[in-house]
Amino acid sequence: MxxxxxxxxxxxxxxxxxxxxxxRRYLAxxxxxxxxxxxxxxxxxxxxxxxxxLRIAIPYGHVSSKQMRMLAHIxxxxxxxxxxFSTRQNxxxxxxxxxSVPDILADxxxxxxxxxxxxxNCIRNITTDQxxxxxxxxxxxxxxxxEILRQWSTFHPEFALLxxxxxxxxxxxxxxxxxxxxxDIGLEFFRDDAGQxxxxxxxxxxxGRTPILGSMIRGHLGWQHVLTYCEAILRVYNRFxxxxxxxxxxxxxxxxxxxxxxxARQVExxxxxxxxxxxxxxxxxxxxxxxxxxxxxxxxxxATDAGFDAAxxxxxxxxxxxxxxxxxxxxxxxxxxxxxxxxxxxxxGDATDAQMDAVADLADHYSFGEIRVSxxxxxxxxxxxxxxxxGLWQAAREHGxxxxxxxxxxDIICCPGGDFCSLANAKSIPIAQAIQQTxxxxxxxxxxxxxxxxxxxxxxxxxxxxxxxIGILGVDKDGSEWYQITIxxxxxxxxxxxxxxxxxxxxxxxxxxxxxxxxxxxxxRHADERFIDTVRRVGVAPFKAHVYAQRSExxxxxx
Amino acid sequence: MSEATRIxxxxxxxxxxxxxLELPRVExxxxxxxxxxxxxxxxxEQTHSPEQLAGVAVPTGRVIVPLGVWLxxxxxxxxxxxxxxxxxxxxxxxxVEDLAAATGDINVFPLIAVRFERFPDGRGYSTATxxxxxxxxxxxxxxxxxVLRDQLFLMLRCGFDAFAxxxxxxxxxxxxxxxxxxxxxxxxxxxDQPLWRRHTRT
Numbered sequence: 222m223x224x225x226x227x228x229x230x231x232x233x234x235x236x237x238x239x240x241x242x243x244x245r246r247y248l249a250x251x252x253x254x255x256x257x258x259x260x261x262x263x264x265x266x267x268x269x270x271x272x273x274x275l276r277i278a279i280p281y282g283h284v285s286s287k288q289m290r291m292l293a294h295i296x297x298x299x300x301x302x303x304x305x306f307s308t309r310q311n312x313x314x315x316x317x318x319x320x321s322v323p324d325i326l327a328d329x330x331x332x333x334x335x336x337x338x339x340x341x342n343c344i345r346n347i348t349t350d351q352x353x354x355x356x357x358x359x360x361x362x363x364x365x366x367x368e369i370l371r372q373w374s375t376f377h378p379e380f381a382l383l384x385x386x387x388x389x390x391x392x393x394x395x396x397x398x399x400x401x402x403x404x405d406i407g408l409e410f411f412r413d414d415a416g417q418x419x420x421x422x423x424x425x426x427x428x429g430r431t432p433i434l435g436s437m438i439r440g441h442l443g444w445q446h447v448l449t450y451c452e453a454i455l456r457v458y459n460r461f462x463x464x465x466x467x468x469x470x471x472x473x474x475x476x477x478x479x480x481x482x483x484x485a486r487q488v489e490x491x492x493x494x495x496x497x498x499x500x501x502x503x504x505x506x507x508x509x510x511x512x513x514x515x516x517x518x519x520x521x522x523x524a525t526d527a528g529f530d531a532a533x534x535x536x537x538x539x540x541x542x543x544x545x546x547x548x549x550x551x552x553x554x555x556x557x558x559x560x561x562x563x564x565x566x567x568x569x570g571d572a573t574d575a576q577m578d579a580v581a582d583l584a585d586h587y588s589f590g591e592i593r594v595s596x597x598x599x600x601x602x603x604x605x606x607x608x609x610x611x612g613l614w615q616a617a618r619e620h621g622x623x624x625x626x627x628x629x630x631x632d633i634i635c636c637p638g639g640d641f642c643s644l645a646n647a648k649s650i651p652i653a654q655a656i657q658q659t660x661x662x663x664x665x666x667x668x669x670x671x672x673x674x675x676x677x678x679x680x681x682x683x684x685x686x687x688x689x690x691i692g693i694l695g696v697d698k699d700g701s702e703w704y705q706i707t708i709x710x711x712x713x714x715x716x717x718x719x720x721x722x723x724x725x726x727x728x729x730x731x732x733x734x735x736x737x738x739x740x741x742x743x744x745x746r747h748a749d750e751r752f753i754d755t756v757r758r759v760g761v762a763p764f765k766a767h768v769y770a771q772r773s774e775x776x777x778x779x780x
Numbered sequence: 781m782s783e784a785t786r787i788x789x790x791x792x793x794x795x796x797x798x799x800x801l802e803l804p805r806v807e808x809x810x811x812x813x814x815x816x817x818x819x820x821x822x823x824x825e826q827t828h829s830p831e832q833l834a835g836v837a838v839p840t841g842r843v844i845v846p847l848g849v850w851l852x853x854x855x856x857x858x859x860x861x862x863x864x865x866x867x868x869x870x871x872x873x874x875x876v877e878d879l880a881a882a883t884g885d886i887n888v889f890p891l892i893a894v895r896f897e898r899f900p901d902g903r904g905y906s907t908a909t910x911x912x913x914x915x916x917x918x919x920x921x922x923x924x925x926x927v928l929r930d931q932l933f934l935m936l937r938c939g940f941d942a943f944a945x946x947x948x949x950x951x952x953x954x955x956x957x958x959x960x961x962x963x964x965x966x967x968x969x970x971x972d973q974p975l976w977r978r979h980t981r982t
Contacts, residue, residue, distance in 0.1 A: 226982055228963050228975055235961050243930060252930075259900050260930055342900070372965040372975070378937035379909050379968060382902025448966075459906050460875075461823050494914060499967035499974060506976045 222283050222591055223368045223513045225333045232375070233330045236337060240264050241323035248320065259382065264326070265313075265339035267643075272316045274641065276339040277329060281349045281367040281391075282310035282594040286581035289592055291332045293577035299325050304577070306562060306570045308634055308685055309388070310348050310594040311339055315641050337375055342383045342470075344374035344455075348390045350398040351595035354514060355603045357551045361393030361410035361418055365511040366447060369502065373448050380455045384462035385470035387455070388427070397714045400596065402426045402434040403688060405472045406454060408447065418444040424454055424484070425476030428682035432718050433473050436481035438488060444507070446492075448500040453492035457484070517589040517604055522554025526607040541663065542614050542625040554607050558588075560600040560617055561624040561632065565657040568650040569635040570598030579620040587613045596685075597634055599627065630672045630739075631657045634685055638678030638695065639702065645678035647695025647702035652676055652731055659732040669739055672752045673712070688712045690753040691738060692719045693731065704731055708738065708764055709756045717757075722765045734768055741767045786951055788932075788943040789920065791958060793951055796944070798867060798891060800844045800924060803828060803836065821873040823903065844869050844893050844922075847879055854882065867891030869924065872903055876910045886915045894940070896925040905938045912939035912969045932957035939969035 225233070240260075247257040261267075265276035277292070284292070292312055296304045299321050300314040307313055317325060329335055338345055347367045354362045370389060374380075380387070392399035393410040401407025407423035420442045426435025442450055458472045476484045533540050548557040560580060563569050572580070580600055584592045587609055588602035595601055600622075605613055617623040626632045633656065636642065638649030653676055660666055675689030679696075686692030692707035704726050707719030726734055739752075741764045746755045756764070785796040821827060826848075833852035838845055838860075844867040850857060860866050868879060868889050880886060892911060894904040904923070911917040922942035923935045932943055936958055945954040967974045975981065 228979065228981065231963065232961060232965070239960050256899075256928065256930070342902075375965055376934075376961065377966055377968070378934040378964075379905045380902070381934050382900055382905070382931075456906055456909075460903055463822065464901055464903075465822060499972060499977060503976075509976070509981060 222285060223280075223510070229333070229372075230330075233333070233335050233337075236264075236335060237323065237326045237330050240326060244319065244323050259341055261322075262341035263338055263343055263381070264322070265311075265336035266319070266322055267340060273319050273322070274313055274315050274637075275317050275322060275325065275336060276307070276311050276313040277334060277336045278339050278346050279311050279334075279594050280371050281347055281353070281364060282351055282596075283364070284592050284594065285332075286584040286590040286592065288332045288334055289577050289581040289584070291328060291334065293574040293581070295325055295328060296574040296577065303571050303573045305568065305637060306572065306594050306598050306600070308570075308596050308598060308636070308683060309346055310351075310596055311346055312594070313637075315637070340386075342385050342387075343381050344377065344383075344387045344389065346388075347371050347374070348388070348399060348404075348596060350392050350394055351593045351597075351601050352398065352548065352557055352603065353393070353593075354516070355550050355552070355555075355557050356394055356398075357549050358395040359393055359551070360395065360412055362511075362514060363391040363393040363399075363408075363410055364514045365507060366408070366410065366444065367391050368510050368513070369507070370447065370451070373451075373500065379452075380459060383455070383459055384464045385467065385472075387458075387472065389451070395714075397712075397716075400685075400688070400712045400716070402716045403428055403685075403712070404435065406451060407435055408442075410444070413441060420444065420447060422450065422454075424488075425473040425481070427471050427473045428685060428687050429471065430468055430680045430682075431471075431473065432682065432687040433477065434716055434718070435473075436476060436484075438481060438485035445502045446496060448502060449495040449498055450488075450492055452500065453488045453495050456491055457487050461487075516552070517591075519552045519555065519604070520606070522552075522606060522608075524553045526554065529607045529610055532611040536611075538625075539611060539614055541667065542623055543610065544667075545625040545627045545629065546623070547610060550604070552604070556605050556607055556610060558602045558605050558610070558613060559595070559627045560602065560622040561626055562599050562622075563626055563632045563657070564621050564624045565631065565661050566654060568637070568640075569633045569653050572600070576620050576622060579616075580622065583613060583616060583622075586616075597627075597632065599632070625663065626666060628671045628673070629666050630660050630669055630674055630735075631666060632673070633657070634673070634675040634689065636677050636683035638676070638684075642678060642683075644681055645695060646680075646697035647678050647704065648728070649676045649678040649684060649693075649695055652693060652695075652704065652728060655728075655732050656735055659736060669742070670751055674735070675710075685712070686710070687718045688716060689719060690751075690756070691735065696725055698725070702728060704728065706734060706738075706768075708761060709753065711753050720761050722761055723769055737768045738764055785944075787922070788945065788951065788955055788958075790941055791955075793955060798842045798844050799839060800869065800893065800944070801836070801838060801846060801849065803832075803846050803849070821897075823873050824875055825873050827871075827873075841865065843867070844891060844924075846871065847874050851878070851882055861888055864890050867893060867920075867922075869893040869895055870907055871895045872897040872901055872925075874907075876907050876915065880915050886911070886917050887919060889917075889919055891920040891922060891942075892917060893922040893924045893944075896923060896927060896931075899926040899928055899931055905934060908935070908938040908940055909969055927954075929954040929957040933960040937964065937968040937970055 267274040390404040391408045409421040413419045422439040423435035593601040635653045639645040676693040677684035677686040688710040710719030924944045
């Protein structure tokens with residue numbers, strides 16, 4: 222994993238000093254609310270429903286055991302003993318005080334962490350595939366370029382005050398796991414016919430109020446040009462993106478109004494000036510960063526392990542966990558493991574300080590001291606020996622981290638919603654919990670199979686409801702909370718946006734609605750067909766008919 | 781703009797010997813979108829009529845003239861441009877291309893100002909960067925308008941070397957903003973090389 226040198230460290234330390242002074246001036250009345258707002262947001266600090274919320278950056282989702290223990294310490298010391306892992310691979314705390322934030326940032330700086338640009342109208346945390354570097358289908362390890370992009374975007378002076386937030390995602394796999402098409406810029410790395418690393422450049426994707434998948438504006442960009450090309454895109458956006466209406470200020474709106482072709486033409490015209498400029502990458506700089514991501518000291522292991530096979534055969538609970546939570550690995554004898562943060566009864570993505578400490582210990586013991594955060598809001602141990610999986614499972618189970626539901630209906634992506642977020646129209650966590658309780662029978666859950674259910678408390682779509690196989694969106698109707706259901710959304714290389722099935726529902730109706738959707742799927746599915754495949758084959762109509770046929774109050778809401 | 785006005789130039793506080801010509805605020809019809817009053821003008825939008833711009837009286841002495849006024853009174857102001865007493869002010873929503881297209885040599889102006897109508901609007905950073913890198917402007921590049929301490933370092937890196945800090949703020953305090961960070965990562969106008977080209981990194 223990347224390690225700071227003296228330059229990285231000084232920059233982060235100077236940021237702590239800067240923000241301490243800004244906070245002091247704000248509390249002393251020298252900075253107005255309006256003046257402090259962009260400053261605090263660019264340090265991840267929101268003023269929320271109950272208290273401030275602080276979002277801490279986990280660059281491309283990578284965190285060491287030492288850093289994880291610091292996150293536990295912060296939960297314990299400055300918060301109420303837990304943190305929430307977000308869909309952008311970050312962590313956020315819901316209860317710190319404004320006064321304590323400079324101290325939190327100082328603590329973070331001691332373990333090479335920060336909250337820089339985790340919010341605000343600037344370039345946000347770079348995200349990628351949680352299995353980067355270990356996935357068998359990976360062509361290019363995207364992490365060195367993700368780190369290079371992180372450094373380039375950190376305090377970029379020209380792009381610090383954009384029309385709106387700006388999210389970049391990178392991937393290097395055959396099957397996209399970084400949702401590149403739902404980002405302002407998505408860079409999909411591949412090896413070209415000449416054997417060189419290049420990127421397909423997607424732009425203008427995003428969820429939120431106006432969900433839209435990105436357009437490919439360049440099919441081949443040599444890796445050396447990644448920074449200058451991003452600068453060209455950002456300059457066109459910074460100058461011509463709308464600033465008169467926050468709801469129409471994302472780059473996707475500019476791209477849509479110009480058309481993808483004209484937008485690409487303007488970017489190319491700008492890039493003609495920037496190409497081969499000082500920010501053009503060199504092999505030496507790439508190699509310097511890439512060496513931090515070289516494979517750990519794997520042992521030469523056989524592809525199979527007798528102990529593992531025996532445990533699999535004799536212990537059905539272990540076998541169920543392996544089926545859902547253990548993932549293939551490019552190194553023989555190793556596996557990647559997802560520790561589920563989605564047990565029934567807790568907010569999806571939440572972890573207590575004790576769990577964070579436990580994960581750090583597990584990482585040290587089983588996986589070279591490193592952890593990843595997935596955009597599905599779970600934690601990953603990427604390098605576990607096959608023969609150690611049973612021991613890891615037992616230890617993880619003791620800490621409530623071994624729910625065998627990864628990729629299943631209860632592995633819900635969920636934003637904090639109306640319980641915490643001041644933007645939300647409706648609560649989302651209680652909806653997730655009610656669904657988890659309804660589908661608590663593991664056998665039934667496994668029979669339903671792979672199903673992604675995503676919940677957002679408002680149209681800002683932090684819970685990615687548009688790309689959920691089932692999406693739930695909280696809407697406000699005359700001051701009360703209603704929920705709109707979409708089906709047929711999907712992330713990945715064949716991404717699609719979900720279709721609204723009809724009028725929205727009251728909170729207490731939701732578990733029943735999900736049950737009826739599942740009933741239709743079970744009735745209609747072909748053998749081995751996933752929910753999403755059935756929806757794509759038969760369309761929305763049968764689902765809609767069944768859900769609304771049984772509805773007790775058909776006049777309820779007309780959203 | 782009294783003679784006592786102080787500004788930051790090249791990292792020091794000095795008395796300003798230029799007059800910034802402010803256009804009378806036009807009566808703009810209040811625009812609302814999604815129930816909110818719209819505050820930002822769009823890039824390239826015209827705010828004053830050609831007649832208004834042609835009718836503005838440019839005072840004597842060294843004057844920073846709004847881009848639109850210069851474009852409308854180009855012939856009239858030509859001798860004063862030659863005399864080096866005309867600077868240009870590009871507003872937040874105006875395009876540097878419009879200035880460049882109307883002059884053979886941008887360096888006939890000893891000073892170009894970029895106005896920040898509201899500090900969260902970052903278009904001026906691109907305007908300044910383009911002036912320095914694409915159009916080779918070598919004169920004084922001055923930030924005017926909503927210019928505050930916490931954005932000074934960003935402005936400096938985009939090529940500004942002069943800062944007319946908002947009148948209600950302590951300019952001495954603002955000056956410290958130029959030193960917030962010592963070694964930035966990326967190439968910008970200054971430094972013009974990325975960290976990894978400036979220093980050996982391990």
